[in-house]
Amino acid sequence: MGDLGINLPGLITQIISFVILFVILSKVLYKPLVAMLDQRAEKITAGLEAAERAKEEAAKSEESIQEQLQEARAEGQKLVTQARETADRFREEEMTKVREELEAERARAESNIQRERDAAIEELRKEFAGLAITAAEKVVKTSLDEEGHRALIEGVLNDEGSRNN
Amino acid sequence: MSKILGNPRMLAIVIICTLVFGASILGGALGSAFGFGFFASSLPAIQLPAEKVADGFSTPVGKWDVMNTMITTWLAMLFLILISLRIRKNLKDVPGRLQALFEVIMEFFLGLCEQIAGKEHARRFFPLVFTIFIFIVIANWMGILPGFGTVGRIAAPEEIAHHHDIHDYHDPALADSQHKAAESKVEKHDAHHTDSHEGDHGAHLDSVKLHIFTDYQSLPIAALSPASLNEEVTFAEYNEKHGDVGVGKRAGHLVPFLRSANTDLNMSLAIAIVAMVMVHFWGLSILGIFGHIGKFINFKAGPIGFFVGLLEIIGEVGRVISFTFRLFGNIFAGEVLLMAMAFLLPFIGILPFLGLELFVGLIQAFVFSMLTLVFAAMASVSHDGGDHH
Numbered sequence: 336m337g338d339l340g341i342n343l344p345g346l347i348t349q350i351i352s353f354v355i356l357f358v359i360l361s362k363v364l365y366k367p368l369v370a371m372l373d374q375r376a377e378k379i380t381a382g383l384e385a386a387e388r389a390k391e392e393a394a395k396s397e398e399s400i401q402e403q404l405q406e407a408r409a410e411g412q413k414l415v416t417q418a419r420e421t422a423d424r425f426r427e428e429e430m431t432k433v434r435e436e437l438e439a440e441r442a443r444a445e446s447n448i449q450r451e452r453d454a455a456i457e458e459l460r461k462e463f464a465g466l467a468i469t470a471a472e473k474v475v476k477t478s479l480d481e482e483g484h485r486a487l488i489e490g491v492l493n494d495e496g497s498r499n500n
Numbered sequence: 501m502s503k504i505l506g507n508p509r510m511l512a513i514v515i516i517c518t519l520v521f522g523a524s525i526l527g528g529a530l531g532s533a534f535g536f537g538f539f540a541s542s543l544p545a546i547q548l549p550a551e552k553v554a555d556g557f558s559t560p561v562g563k564w565d566v567m568n569t570m571i572t573t574w575l576a577m578l579f580l581i582l583i584s585l586r587i588r589k590n591l592k593d594v595p596g597r598l599q600a601l602f603e604v605i606m607e608f609f610l611g612l613c614e615q616i617a618g619k620e621h622a623r624r625f626f627p628l629v630f631t632i633f634i635f636i637v638i639a640n641w642m643g644i645l646p647g648f649g650t651v652g653r654i655a656a657p658e659e660i661a662h663h664h665d666i667h668d669y670h671d672p673a674l675a676d677s678q679h680k681a682a683e684s685k686v687e688k689h690d691a692h693h694t695d696s697h698e699g700d701h702g703a704h705l706d707s708v709k710l711h712i713f714t715d716y717q718s719l720p721i722a723a724l725s726p727a728s729l730n731e732e733v734t735f736a737e738y739n740e741k742h743g744d745v746g747v748g749k750r751a752g753h754l755v756p757f758l759r760s761a762n763t764d765l766n767m768s769l770a771i772a773i774v775a776m777v778m779v780h781f782w783g784l785s786i787l788g789i790f791g792h793i794g795k796f797i798n799f800k801a802g803p804i805g806f807f808v809g810l811l812e813i814i815g816e817v818g819r820v821i822s823f824t825f826r827l828f829g830n831i832f833a834g835e836v837l838l839m840a841m842a843f844l845l846p847f848i849g850i851l852p853f854l855g856l857e858l859f860v861g862l863i864q865a866f867v868f869s870m871l872t873l874v875f876a877a878m879a880s881v882s883h884d885g886g887d888h889h
Contacts, residue, residue: 340549344564349770364584
């Protein structure tokens with residue numbers, strides 16, 4: 336043993352030294368540091384849980400927002416469709432109305448024109464008959480009585496009129 | 501190549517490397533064979549027991565002296581305690597660098613404890629396992645620092661003789677002067693006395709190797725003249741060549757003030773004993789007295805069981821011994837290797853081995869602590885638990 340350098344006092348000294356180191360390190364280093372590590376692990380676990388929860392919440396709210404958005408979009412779509420339909424209908428109605436009005440206007444104008452023309456023709460005919468008579472009177476003077484002339488001219492005019500027509 | 505030589509910085513590096521390499525080869529033991537050897541250190545006397553640095557006191561179990569390994573042990577302790585106090589003082593939730601370093605190492609060991617010993621016992625085993633690891637690592641790495649094993653005092657021949665259990669050797673030089681002084685006083689049986697002593701232990705000392713230290717600025721430093729390389733001789737050889745040891749030169753051993761703690765069997769044995777005592781303490785407290793002792797002294801399982809119990813006891817003793825010598829052997833061999841390399845190729849020969857020693861120091865610490873943990877885990881499990889339940 337002596338040759339190997341093992342001697343009892345030295346051995347005891349080293350054992351005591353090591354035990355002292357063991358005790359001091361346990362008290363000074365391990366206890367507070369391990370406690371701190373545990374505490375931190377707890378804190379991190381709590382933090383992760385909170386983050387997880389927040390994420391879930393965010394996902395949930397995201398979902399609800401998405402839903403609302405979907406709803407709003409659908410609503411908007413519906414409104415637009417409705418509006419378009421209303422507009423179409425309105426236009427259709429307007430168009431019909433305008434067309435009718437136009438038609439009425441045209442018809443009225445046509446009838447007016449017809450009437451005017453008829454009146455003008457009548458007038459013309461009357462005037463022309465008077466004029467012709469006067470002219471004939473002047474030309475023929477007495478060769479024919481008035482009754483006979485008128486009948487003759489009427490006949491001529493009628494012929495003319497039907498030809499013109 | 502020309503690119504390297506063209507760059508003045510690279511060129512300087514190359515030149516310096518070449519010079520260092522040349523100086524290393526020529527200046528070392530290799531060069532001394534060819535008459536150089538200007539950087540040669542002496543190959544220090546390699547001895548197993550730690551060297552005594554200061555005298556202590558007598559105790560009932562033997563003389564207690566301050567050994568150089570004890571000083572290293574205390575330095576390592578002091579270092580660790582100071583560091584832990586510093587960490588303790590600046591303990592923060594957001595760790596600083598030092599705290600973070602220790603947290604990482606401790607987390608690693610806590611994880612290992614939980615893996616090997618299970619969650620319930622991990623916290624219990626951790627302090628010892630970690631103390632073993634951190635202490636052995638620090639002590640081993642300290643031993644690699646310059647100054648360890650090289651700076652010391654030179655022990656006189658009497659001391660060396662004393663170390664080799666030759667308690668009545670006297671330096672011939674001192675003996676001569678004492679002899680002369682005594683002669684003038686008492687002339688009775690002085691000469692006879694000295695002569696008988698010379699004859700007595702000349703035989704013992706012939707086998708003791710010595711280094712010859714020339715006085716270097718009267719400093720007790722192992723800065724030796726190149727001649728010392730060739731002058732490793734025994735007392736008998738030296739006496740033949742130079743006459744009395746004490747004439748002109750003093751012969752002596754270098755006694756380093758600091759020596760790597762685990763190159764002392766006392767230290768590794770102390771850790772092994774503490775570890776195994778704690779292992780058995782845990783075994784007792786976890787399994788109960790009968791549960792734990794029953795593993796070793798077993799009457800229940802018949803003669804074979806009893807025999808197995810005896811083998812277990814031998815195994816426990818073997819564990820202490822293997823613990824002790826594994827650590828001691830590795831670290832001591834490392835020290836010797838470093839000394840030898842510094843002796844053969846100063847500067848460069850030692851470089852790769854410094855790295856190797858760092859690695860070995862770490863691995864040995866890890867092995868020691870892990871084996872302690874495994875033994876503790878084994879001791880905390882009942883032997884017959886697996887078979888009967």
